[in-house]
Each structure stands twice: as C-alpha cells, then as structure tokens.
Amino acid sequence: MIEKVFRDPVHNYIHVENQVIYDLINTKEFQRLRRIKQLGTSGYTFHGGEHSRFSHCLGAYEIARRITQIFDEKYQDDWDHHESLLVMVTALLHDVGHGAYSHTFERLFDTDHEEITRQIITSPETEINQVLRQLAPDFPEKVASVINHTYPNKQVVQLISSQIDVDRMDYLLRDSYFTGASYGQFDLTRILRVIRPVAQGIAFKRNGMHAVEDYVLSRYQMYMQVYFHPASRAMEVLLQNLLKRAKFLYPDHKAYFATSSPNLLPFFEKKVELQDYLALDDGVMNTYFQVWMTSPDTILADLAQRFINRKVFKSIIFSEKNEKNLDLMRDLVAQVGFDPDYYTAIHRNFDLPYDFYRPEVKRPRTQIEIIQKDNHLAELSSLSPLVESLAGTRHGDNRFYFPKEMLTDTSIFSQQNQAFKAHIRNDHFIYGE
Template structure:
C-alpha cells in the first residue's frame, strides 16, 4: 500500500457543530471532491423531518464531514497517547470509511428503501467498489485492494473490530455527529452531550474500542440524549405522517408502472428503479432536487391518487393521526370497509404505524445483528458491558414508549362523519 500523502497545506471547513473540520490527507481531500460525495449536498440528512422542524435542512454532506472529523479526533488522541493497541496503519482506512459511510444514501432514503427494497449501505459499497466511480479511482491510488477494505468497514465485515467500531457501534462517530448536528438544526436540546469528555475516555484495548469506567456518566448522558432524540425528533408523529404520504406516493407510482400506466412525466433513473435495473450512474442522478421536480410534475398526472398524494406532500397537507394504545384489528377493518364504501382506497389513504426501534439500537447483548456494545474498562483492566453497571442504561433499554398511530385524511372523515359507525366517530372525536 502506498504511504498516505499529506496535503501541502491543511484544508479547513467551518462547521456549526465542530467549529472547524481539518483535512490533512490528500486522499481524503480528493474523495471530498468526487462527484459521488458532492452529490450528498443534495440529500437532506433528516429526510422528511424538515416538514416538522423547519431548520432541519442540513445535508448528508455536512454530516459525513462531521463523522470524519470525530473519527480524526479519536485517532489523533490515540496517537498522541501512543496507545499500543491502536493499529496505526489503519488510520487512513478509518478516515475514508467514516467519510464515505453514507455516500449511498438516496433521496428521502427510508421511504424509497421501504418501497423498492434498496439499502443505502449496499449502494455505498457499490459506489466504493465499482471501477467507473470517481470514489473508486481515488481509493485505488492508495492500493489496489483499498476499495475492498473500505467497503468491508462500511459493511461491518472488516476483520478488525476496532476499525469497524469507530464507524458502526453503539458509541461511534456516526451517532455522535448526527445527534449533535440534528439537535442543532432542529433547535432542540435533547441531543446535546459532552463530546469532548467521551473522546477523552475512549481507549483501544485488546482489539476493542472501550471507555474508561470513570467516563460512564458521560456515556449515560449520551445514551439518554439519543433516547430523547428518537422519541422527540426522529419518531415525531408529524414526521412519520410525511414519511407515510411519501411512501404512498412511491407505492402508487410503482403499482401504476406494473399495471402499464402511461405517465405524463417520467425520468429515466426512476424508470430503471421501477425495473430493478438501477446502475450507479443512474443512482448518482437520484437526488432530492430531481425527486421534488418529479413530485411537482406528478401533481398533474391523470391518476387522481398519484396526483393527490404528490400534492399533499409538496403542500404539507399531510395525514392526521389518532393514537391507539393497542392494535384493534376489528376497528381498523371496519374503517377500511367504510372508506371503500366512500370510494376511497384504504391502501393509499390509511396507515397503521408503530415507531419500532428500527434505528434506535437499545442494548440487547448477544442477540443477532446487535451492534458492537459499549464496554467499560475498570482499574483492574476488566471489561464489562455498560448496562451491567449502569441503572440508567438498564432503565432506558427496557422502556417501550411506542404507540400505534392511525394515519388518515382528516377532511374525508369530516365530510362523511355521519356515514361512519358510532365507534369510528368516537375514535376520531366526531361526535
């Protein structure tokens, strides 16, 4: 492998979260300037959250730089303290993987992924591995196998746990940046925690990333912040409503395509997505600017459902919701039946949503697919998983705050309230 080349002059990004982001390696600078990485400027970090928190317009580009910067700080601390358990030769690999971990995110990624069965990590790996991408060409200048190593870290298959831990674990640079950044741009205080303290107590130890036991309270604060952010921001029911409407848009468009519908407006990358033939070059074109232009054009489609759903999303005329303490299948089925009688397709205008912890990984040590846990290192050099020593972590791990939300078009029920069964009028407070 070629020796990493330092830049002749350090590059600096001004950042609202970390104050400054420092780029010292030529490879990292070249990666930032690839077209694939620059595309992340056109992908929002929080998807549809901007319809709930108007300041949430920040991009995957700024987040990816932030993850890189936290990773750089961690490694710099390891090198300053000359920790023997830190594999110095992996420095550039960690920095590149941190920078590129989200390069495969699509527009409104989770809604598109849900509809078309795509996965942003798989796309990140494809962008890293396919030889005709600018990212791959930069990485291959380091070593012929360097793209495979970077992809291995992103896919969490790399053979050195400590390298993967920096980018993907219960206490990783990715989570630390997005909590601070998302809290800043949404204007909430939930996501704040003492980053500098956590970085000071992190250690490489026998192939693991660990935390000094004296830093446990700083980590507890981080985990509590994460918990609050998920329930107050990421799982906000209005944001979920926007995701529901957007998912219904893509679901309807996909159904129409399969039925042979002739769209008044279509773009080739989206058409190949429908056909499951999307290439990396196509994927590069799929950004939020293109998708919002598509949604605008779809408001003029002859299909009334597609036109209405697209208009709802663009105009923020979202579905309203009622909260259900438990799932009542008979009540939901009655509502579906009545909607059909009113000429409204419940497949597109009714949704039951439960905010599962699909992104919030609570501690379940030993379970399949569990992210690498947080290990505490005591003064006797013993390692203990944090929930075994922290009552706070045990408490938030066991809390299930999720409730069912039933999403529906409010004006429909108001206009036809007298036609609804008494139990449904009571549910929607129409009596």
C-alpha cells in the same frame, strides 16, 4: 498538502490534512450528498432540519480524525497508527450510498443503501474508487469490509459502527442543532477524553462514564421526540403511498412516466444500474412530484399535492388489543370516497436505545464497555441504573394514519365522520397529530 478547513456549526472547524480525504470530498459521488437531506421528511416538522448527508459525513469524518489523532499520540501500544487513515476514509464515506428519501424509497423499490455504499466504493466506474486505488489496489475492499463489519480489526469496525460510534455521535449533535431540539446534546469533548482502544475493540474510562450515560439518554430522547415525531411519519406515509400509486400506474401509463419522471423508469422496470441510482436525489424527486400534481390520475395528483404542500395525515396510536378494529375504520374511509390502499397506513416505529451483548439474537450489538480501576471491563448498564432501565427494551408506538377530512364534519359525510370518531373513542385509540 496545505491544510483545508470547512467551517461547521457543530464542530467549529473540520480539518482536512490528507490529500486523499480532500480528493474524496471532491468526487461527484460525494458531492451528490449535498442534494440528499439528512433527515428526510423530518424537515417538514422541524423546519430547520434541512441539512444534508454531505455535512453529516464531513462531521463523522472530523470526529474520526480527532479520535485517531488521540489514539496515535496516547495509545501507541494498543493502536496501530496505520489504521487511522482507513478509519477516517470510512467515516467520510459511510453514508455515500444513501438515496433520495432513502429509507422510504428503499422499502418500496427494494434497494439497500449499505450495499450501494459498498458498490460505490468498489466499482471501478466511480471517482471514489479511483481515488482509493491510488492508496493501494485493495484499499477500496478494506473500506467496504469495515462498512460490512467483516474487517478483522474490531477497533476500526467499532469506531464506525457500534452503539457509540462516529456516525451516531455526529448525527445526534447535528440533528439536535438544526432541529432546535436540545435533546441530542451530550459532552463530546469529555467522551473524546475518555475513549481508548482495548484488545476487544473500544472502551471508555470509568471517570467519563456519566458522559457516555448522557449520550445514551440523548439518543433515546432524539428518537422519541424527533425521529419518531408523528407528523414526520405522516409525511413518510404520504411519500410511501404516492410512490406506491406511481408504481401501480406505471405498467399502463409508461409514456406518462417516461415524460414526467424519466429517472424513475429503471426502478419501475426493476433494471437498476449504479448510475441510475446516483441520478436520483431529493431535488429530482420533488420536481417529479410537482409534475404529478397535474396528473390525470386523481389519486396520484392528490397525494402529490398533499406531499408538496404538507397536508399531513392524522393518526391514532393502537395496540395489539385493538388493532383488529382498524378494518372498520378503513371501511369508513372508503365510504367517504378515499381509497384506503392509498389514504390509510399502519406505521410502526420502535427503537432499542441500548442493548447488552446477546449472541443468540440475529444481529447482536456490541455493548459499551467501561474500564474499571483494575483494568477489567464492565458493561455500561451494569454500572448505570439509568441505562439499565433502557437496556434491552424497545420504545415507540404503532400508528394508524388517515386523511384529516375524517375528523371534519360535512353535510354529505357527517354520518361516516361521526362513526369514525366514535370508533376512536369507543375502541380506546389514542389520538395524536
């Protein structure tokens, strides 16, 4: 085929040289990703963060294309060039199962975007599956097995899913670019020069160790400063409680939801087919929320307008030591007139920036290996004091969210407001946005 190019702000040009890749991009399931935001509610905090899963998947594909091109040219004894197309296809499709506001939606309606990704790839009903079967009848299953981490070639699996893979490398650079936060920048060009296939999977030459070290630190900073931002989490809490209220109301108000939000009915009824899932996107959900702003249910209407108009909840950081005092604060929220089931929430965000291989844990991570002068492999944190300081430790915080009104004195509820603020002071909570 004649090469196609996509202009991209992160990678300059994304090159498509294979007809199968181009056909996959043009399937309806992949085009749907244009309507799914990459950062979910973080766009309400970082106004530039409006980019889509579509652009991220293209970016992950482009990094995979560059890596496999290097492997094909320089490491023919260690890399099977027949695997290159599989890596590029899987990189392109790795997030195709993400849904509207995916992580919040998943928790409430018990969906799994990774499982749905596998269904989209393997279901004969999808255009993606039809394109993949043109390569070989078993090719969809191969792609699904890479995503499922069961594909036998560890090199292929680690390029798609490991502590330094094409997915993470693209989303750090892309999210950093669009949010305007410089924390996520790292030297991708250098990493591509030092990455190489080894018998156990993927490793990096010693002279590029500092670029890999910088990548790990960039990932840590992006989680602490962007992904775990308290305002983004406040919007996530609003979304969670809004959908929880709708789910609670549905059994007694089926006619209202059939009219106002018909594509959610299969999720309320717990009878979800693949096509039901694919019919939802961020735009559809936001339209439903705008309709709910005029709902006769005052809680649903209020939560909807708070979400649409970005009226964020406030929060305090708590520890295990003072968590027991949160019940008193919920009681004060109830006294003011807010139902604490929908106007408060505990939100926990923690991340493990880097971990060495620990086979005893439930989901052990593949550690980052550095190739030494004598060709033996050394784990990254054993060479880098900076990475060692992060290895094996979880970072983040616990937050209690509540309405902003609890911090505003009014003539009616002044006593409760004062008591609420006194608890923040006396129980040694840390106030945050």
